[in-house]
Amino acid sequence: MAKYPTEPLKFWKKAKQLRDQYYFNYASAHEKGGIRWGAAGWSFDAIPTAFGDDVYPLTGEPYAASIAHDRKFAKECLEKAESMGFARDLCAYMRIYWGSMHLNKYLMGGAFPKPDFNYQTQICCSHSKWYQHASSFENIPDFYVDVNVGAYKDMDEGRLNYVVAQLHDSIAFVEKTTGRKCDDELLFRAIKNEMRATSLWAEICTLNKAVPAPLDEKSMYSLYVLAVLHKSSQWCADFYQEVLDEVKDRVARGIAAVGNERCRIMSDTQPPWAFLKIFRYLEEFGAVSIGSLYTFGLEGTWETLPDGTWAPRRTPMQLGIEFTSRDQALRLYADWNLSKPLWQHFFDPNLKTEMMKTIVRDWQVDGVMIHMNRGCEGLSLGIMENRLGLAAAGIPVMTYEGNMGDEREFDEGRAQNRVDSFMETLNLKRDFVYA
Numbered sequence: 001m002a003k004y005p006t007e008p009l010k011f012w013k014k015a016k017q018l019r020d021q022y023y024f025n026y027a028s029a030h031e032k033g034g035i036r037w038g039a040a041g042w043s044f045d046a047i048p049t050a051f052g053d054d055v056y057p058l059t060g061e062p063y064a065a066s067i068a069h070d071r072k073f074a075k076e077c078l079e080k081a082e083s084m085g086f087a088r089d090l091c092a093y094m095r096i097y098w099g100s101m102h103l104n105k106y107l108m109g110g111a112f113p114k115p116d117f118n119y120q121t122q123i124c125c126s127h128s129k130w131y132q133h134a135s136s137f138e139n140i141p142d143f144y145v146d147v148n149v150g151a152y153k154d155m156d157e158g159r160l161n162y163v164v165a166q167l168h169d170s171i172a173f174v175e176k177t178t179g180r181k182c183d184d185e186l187l188f189r190a191i192k193n194e195m196r197a198t199s200l201w202a203e204i205c206t207l208n209k210a211v212p213a214p215l216d217e218k219s220m221y222s223l224y225v226l227a228v229l230h231k232s233s234q235w236c237a238d239f240y241q242e243v244l245d246e247v248k249d250r251v252a253r254g255i256a257a258v259g260n261e262r263c264r265i266m267s268d269t270q271p272p273w274a275f276l277k278i279f280r281y282l283e284e285f286g287a288v289s290i291g292s293l294y295t296f297g298l299e300g301t302w303e304t305l306p307d308g309t310w311a312p313r314r315t316p317m318q319l320g321i322e323f324t325s326r327d328q329a330l331r332l333y334a335d336w337n338l339s340k341p342l343w344q345h346f347f348d349p350n351l352k353t354e355m356m357k358t359i360v361r362d363w364q365v366d367g368v369m370i371h372m373n374r375g376c377e378g379l380s381l382g383i384m385e386n387r388l389g390l391a392a393a394g395i396p397v398m399t400y401e402g403n404m405g406d407e408r409e410f411d412e413g414r415a416q417n418r419v420d421s422f423m424e425t426l427n428l429k430r431d432f433v434y435a
Contacts, residue, residue, distance in 0.1 A: 002259030004212040011242055015222055018239060020108075022229050023063075026056040027106060027113045035178055038115035038134065040127055041228035041299070042340075044145060046194050046333060047170055048119055049232045050187035051180045058115060060130065062228045064093035067100060067107050068273035068405040077103065078406055091126040092375030092405030101134060117177045118142040119170065123343055124378035143173040151347040152339045163334040164327070171326075188323045190232040191333045195301070195315040197231045198336075200240035202300035202312035207247045208290045209363050212256030214247050217267060217289035218279040219257065227299035260431055262286035263423075266356070266365045268386070269294050269379040270404035275412055281419060285428040290363050293355055294379065297341030309362055313339065342379070349382025353389035360395055367396040367426055369419075375403035398422035 029036045034054030039045065041059040048055050068074045077099025082088060084102065086095055106112045117140050118131040128144050135142035145166045149159040171182045201224060208215055215223075223243060226236050249255075265287050271278070279289055296302075303313040316323070316332050323329045337343075345352035359365065368390055373380050390397050400418045403409035423429070 004254060004256035004259050004261060006256050006259045009219065009246065011239075011246055012219075012222075014239065014242075015226065018226060018235060019222075019229070022056075023058075023108045026058045027108060027110065029054065029056045029113075036113060036115045038118045038131065039120050040124075040130070042121045042123060042127075042337075042343075043119055044121060044167060044170070044333065044337065045119075045230060046187065046190035046232035047167065047182075048174055049190040049230075050171075050182050050184075051174060051178055052183075052186070057230055058113070059229055060097045061093045062225050063100075063107065064096040064405055065225075065270070065273050067096050068092070068407075069276075070107065071274050071407055073100075073105075073107065074274070074405065074407065076105075078408075088406070089374070091124075091130070091377060092403055094126050094130045096405050097130070098133065101137065114138050115140060117174070119174070120144050122146045123148060123346060126377065141173070141177045143170050145170060147338065147343070148346070149338065151344050151351060153344075153351075155335070155338060160331065160334060160338070163338065164330050167330045167334060168327070182326075184326050184329075187326065188329055189234075191323070191329055192315070192317060193234055193237040194232040194333075195317070195336055197227050197237040197240050198299050198301040199312045199315050199318075200237065200244055201227055202296065202302050202310075204240065204244050204247055205291055205296045205300055206310075206312060207244075207251050210251045211264075211364065212254065212258070212261045213264065213288050213290045214250035214255060214257060215291075216257035216279065216283075217291050217295055218276055220291055220295050221271070221276070224295055224299055231299060256288075258283050258286070258288040260286040261288045263288070263366050263426055263428055264364055265289045266359055266363065266368050267292040267294070268356070268368065268370045268383070269373045270376060271371060272402040272407070272410045272415075273404055274407040275402075275410055275415075278412075278415060278419070281416060284430045285419075285423045286431055287423065287426075287428065289369070290365065291359075293341060293352065293359060296359065297355070300341070301336060301339060302341060303339075308358065310358060345382060346378065349385040350389065352382065353386045356386060356390060357393055357395070360390070365395075367398065367422065369422070370397060370399045371404075372399050372401045373404050374401070374409055375405045396422070396425060 041061045077096045080099035081095040104112050118135045120131040122128045301313040302310045400415040
């Protein structure tokens, strides 16, 4: 039974409106003389944003995840990609995006809106190939920024210079492609917005240390994604400030995301988007998923304090650093992105294990639920090493198999049975009174 008060999130309607407006703005950009560009959510999107307030991105992962939630359209997209010879063990998001593009069908209705250029970051094994194929099919220019320079703990001047030089080159690429000039004032504004948004999201996640947790991860998925859509936009940074203020108020008043919270779970990587009800099933046991390294660190930017705890990374603005030149701004921008938590595990799975252990400790997590996600080679890299590392530290861990975007690889009954067994090991029984 519920032991904590609950109430709906006041900003929920606005979050949905912002998301819908984002997809509408992209599709209708050409009608207003604007520019469209495509990329992954990890792109350096402040750079295209510096070319005007009528420049709109379509980030591939959240677009594909939205399709994955529409099981009928997702199946159509996946089958289209497979009919063209693309293997089922490739990135599920990539296959869904390609299927939508080749079908010439847009999730929000109408034909697939062709971007004017693609501007991608290369960190995951699929990133460049994803947009290389898209650019070839759409016959549009493309640019790729390689950020595979090693873990942030090993950052040095040479590695940073390598990325900064590419950012300068990418500005020249966008100038040549669009016929516009980069406006340094707009560039500074966009970089500051991105830093503010990603620091604010980390601060919002920090508030989930409270007991009861003010947010549940299923709801957080609809919030972190706004940064994945357009983190350098003014609307994203401003909205996250609204979210922070409301979540602080929930913590102060003891408002819970799950009224019968008696167990705190942490997940890992993307969930099976067509079966998010698995999180509601957890709640029947009084278990709340407080988040994950994925939810916290996909776009949240953090720093480690001397005592080993995590805190939202302080922005240059908070540190009193003024933006004085394009090169200086790009150096700060590159360094900010290279510190992303989720980029670190591409170089060493032990780094991810240690970050997960930090979250378990500081967010008072009772158990970890790992999705053996066959749909994402990048974020599943080293996942069994992570499981072993957590188990060796005495942290209860369960795994279940699935795919973030391809429902054909998710067995709902089997996953539910895995949850049942895990809850039993945590001495939890289903609360049939809770709704």
